[in-house]
Amino acid sequence: SLMEQETEALDIDPIWTTSRTARQIYALTEVEKDITRLLYLAASSISLLTLPQTDEPDDNLPQGEERSEQFVLEVSEYFERLDSIQSAIRSSLAHIRHARIAPSAINAPPPGFVPPSLGVGLPQSDGDDGKKNRGLQEERIERDTWQGILAALTRLKVAQDASKPPESSTLIEE
Template sequence: MSAPTQQIEDEIDPIWTSSRTSRQIYVLGEVEKDISRLLSLAASSISLLTLPQTDTEGDSLPRGEERSEQLVLEVSEYFERLDSIQFAIRSTLAHIRQSRIAPSTIQAPPPGFVPPPLGVGLPSVGLAAGKRSRGLQEERVERDAWLLVVDALKRLKEAKEADDAQSKDQMVFDDTS
């Protein structure tokens, strides 16, 4: 296992490390984030290319030599991101070719298909009539919400117990005086 793969596995949810395909899907999700960062870098690089006289008061763009240095840094990061995006897409395509996935299995969704709002759905086996299948992300959000509710209830219980103990100590102190 390579060092970057091990680093990915240490930082993410175990579901993304369960198979080579799931790791590839995770990498493509990271590519999506890199693309948004790439667009942000392009926008800021273009801003740095404008003449300093055209900067508005709200812009926090550097002046003079700092402007050139910042441009070099941003353009360097831009090309590093572009290279990593290109590598990730090529490795994913190589994975698809190596897996010998038949083109017939990769089909476009039917006309009028609307994807779930929060990601890929769980299998809909055993769903009651009329109940909508939730996406994996929706399931995780609900799980995390319940964990937060349990944590909040535990803290509330501890605070109440501490308050009760303090009240009891206060009553004992009042009785002895």
């Protein structure tokens, strides 16, 4: 419903509203949730089609006419979800086509790939084995540390230069 969408829009982390691509990624995560719900509805609908005599006591399935009504409700929601999933996927594909993203840019990572724990970093050359699993945050911390070291050394040099007596030419008086 519109009210649920507005309430949900208020709950969205602002990072997902920063760009069209971010909104598309968020929409795809919602599709993933919808697929989970779709599978649940399919399983539930199938269980409603079974004979009531085969129900387990802990199934909590409705009986009689109520069972048919519940089946109709769940199948209706199933097809609504399926339609929304199809629309969202088509929208995402249209976005990818519009953005002219190269297929090579959206390939899956190699088998066994484990993403860094602190986020995605810049691609590293093969020679940087120690740095290959570092994320963007780690790279920023290293940059800030080196900038801090440079600033400290600069202050130390200025302090040393200020504490030295000025070198004047010493003339030997006769």
